[in-house]
Amino acid sequence: MGELRLMKGNEAVAEAAVRAGCDGYFGYPITPQSEIMEYLMAVKPYETTGMVVLQAESETASINMLYGGAGTGKMVMTSSSSPGISLMQEGISYMAGAELPALIVNVVRGGPGLGTIQPSQADYFQAVKGGGHGDYKMIVLAPASVQEMADFAKLGFDLAFKYRTPVMILSDGAIGQMMEKVELFDPIPRRTDAELIAQCPWAATGKPKEREHVIITSLDLDPAGQERVNLKLQAKYRQIEKDEVRYELIGCDDAEYLFIAFGLSARICQKSMDLARAKSIKVGLLRPITLYPFPEKQVAEIAKKVKGILVVEMNAGQMIEDVRLSAGCSVKIEHYGRFGGIIPAPDEVVRALEKQIIGG
Amino acid sequence: MTEEIIIAGFGGQGVLSMGKILAYSGVMQNKEVSWMPSYGPEMRGGTANVTVIVSDERISSPILNAFDTAIILNQQSMDKFEKSVKPGGLLIYDPNGITTHPSRKDINIYSIEAADEAGKLGLSKVFNMIVLGGFLKLKPLVAPENIHKGLEKSLPARHHKMIPDNENAIEIGKGLLKPLNVLN
Numbered sequence: 001m002g003e004l005r006l007m008k009g010n011e012a013v014a015e016a017a018v019r020a021g022c023d024g025y026f027g028y029p030i031t032p033q034s035e036i037m038e039y040l041m042a043v044k045p046y047e048t049t050g051m052v053v054l055q056a057e058s059e060t061a062s063i064n065m066l067y068g069g070a071g072t073g074k075m076v077m078t079s080s081s082s083p084g085i086s087l088m089q090e091g092i093s094y095m096a097g098a099e100l101p102a103l104i105v106n107v108v109r110g111g112p113g114l115g116t117i118q119p120s121q122a123d124y125f126q127a128v129k130g131g132g133h134g135d136y137k138m139i140v141l142a143p144a145s146v147q148e149m150a151d152f153a154k155l156g157f158d159l160a161f162k163y164r165t166p167v168m169i170l171s172d173g174a175i176g177q178m179m180e181k182v183e184l185f186d187p188i189p190r191r192t193d194a195e196l197i198a199q200c201p202w203a204a205t206g207k208p209k210e211r212e213h214v215i216i217t218s219l220d221l222d223p224a225g226q227e228r229v230n231l232k233l234q235a236k237y238r239q240i241e242k243d244e245v246r247y248e249l250i251g252c253d254d255a256e257y258l259f260i261a262f263g264l265s266a267r268i269c270q271k272s273m274d275l276a277r278a279k280s281i282k283v284g285l286l287r288p289i290t291l292y293p294f295p296e297k298q299v300a301e302i303a304k305k306v307k308g309i310l311v312v313e314m315n316a317g318q319m320i321e322d323v324r325l326s327a328g329c330s331v332k333i334e335h336y337g338r339f340g341g342i343i344p345a346p347d348e349v350v351r352a353l354e355k356q357i358i359g360g
Numbered sequence: 361m362t363e364e365i366i367i368a369g370f371g372g373q374g375v376l377s378m379g380k381i382l383a384y385s386g387v388m389q390n391k392e393v394s395w396m397p398s399y400g401p402e403m404r405g406g407t408a409n410v411t412v413i414v415s416d417e418r419i420s421s422p423i424l425n426a427f428d429t430a431i432i433l434n435q436q437s438m439d440k441f442e443k444s445v446k447p448g449g450l451l452i453y454d455p456n457g458i459t460t461h462p463s464r465k466d467i468n469i470y471s472i473e474a475a476d477e478a479g480k481l482g483l484s485k486v487f488n489m490i491v492l493g494g495f496l497k498l499k500p501l502v503a504p505e506n507i508h509k510g511l512e513k514s515l516p517a518r519h520h521k522m523i524p525d526n527e528n529a530i531e532i533g534k535g536l537l538k539p540l541n542v543l544n
Contacts, residue, residue: 004387005387005513006380006383006384006387006393006395006513006514174422177396177397178394178395178396178397179380179383179393179394179395180393180394180395180422181386181387181391181392181393264423267423268420268423269421270421271420271421271423272421273420274420343423344423345424345425346423346424346425347425347426348425
């Protein structure tokens, strides 16, 4: 069993990044995720593993430092919260285009604009549909616990390098700020330069005589060349959609109704399930863990078996669009959301289920 | 066993750290725990509250609308959380500064004059541990040795010399409860 600690989600993702062998963190403070950099500055991994921890001058600088670090094959990450992530979108698009692996943590707060520092899930569209320009996708992991904040740092780096793509952990202010028991995995040493060169032949690591230049770019002015880049990216995305869908089903075997929710909302829905089942309402939960790739087949399969689906999100209705596209049948699908930093309570979710799905 | 607790009072009363010590003691006892603070504007000078869940099972929602226990340390929190205690549940409060005392008949209510006692001891910082002692007397969720470990883990090393005072305060708190409404 790994080391047990009581940690905030923000601390857990930071500690796990160090343990995963991360080479560099570049970020700029913003509530509610500033503990990530504070934690890294406190544990000083630059004195132990040699990992760089740098406060950049802005979010725009952070994401471009990530581009540079990732271009040399280094395992790099940044973190921010909603307005800061908006500033990074150009860089994320460039990284997707140049096929660069990196981990980006968004501890979402309420928007739009500067919004609020309280938790929200209103950045679903931005994360899943491509907040930057061009035809790209980013693997999006949605942790629902502090444990998953730690586990997904490791998983995020693994997927980023497996597919040479930016990966986002889409968390929220509550998961970032709350403390839970975490079992930490044993530290993995940072890769040596020799290991990096062997594992990342695409990286700009210095040109030996025996091989061609490695060029890291997202620019190809020849339309035919740029179409080839796009076709390659799309093939990669189809592979990701085939192999990397992750989800959790809870209490679905006998379910007549269904909640679909991710992250913190999924945790709330588990309590709502208990409250509803105490009233003999048989409701289950489907929790997408990867928001991209979205568990389309699983939604389609379970939609045929239930009488109605309530999609619960801390936004005005974003994931529900993917649920409706996936369901492919006439089952009733409604949305219940709170926004601007308000978190729905378990009992109000049950009332929404009764009103919008069962009674409606 | 699942115990869902709200601890609520003014910022600076040690509400969040009381919750953290309880949660860390739970980890040391191999329980599942969740510690969910109110933060942001509420933390800056106004009321502070934290939801702590200690359970033998995987914890569902860290956000709750009803609690097994409410530990209430100011009037605003009384106004907000007395009604959120589950029927048959427990409310513990320090009467210091309370103008409208709890009146529900379907829950167990105890008062604990912790601020007064901390003043007498000349140790205002252990106020929250006196309250925690009262709670643990009624709901012994964690063993004393795990509270010791929880204190060690929660307090920065420079404050470890305060651990005996904290443990002593917990013991004092266990003897300070006054039953006001006790269900059969």
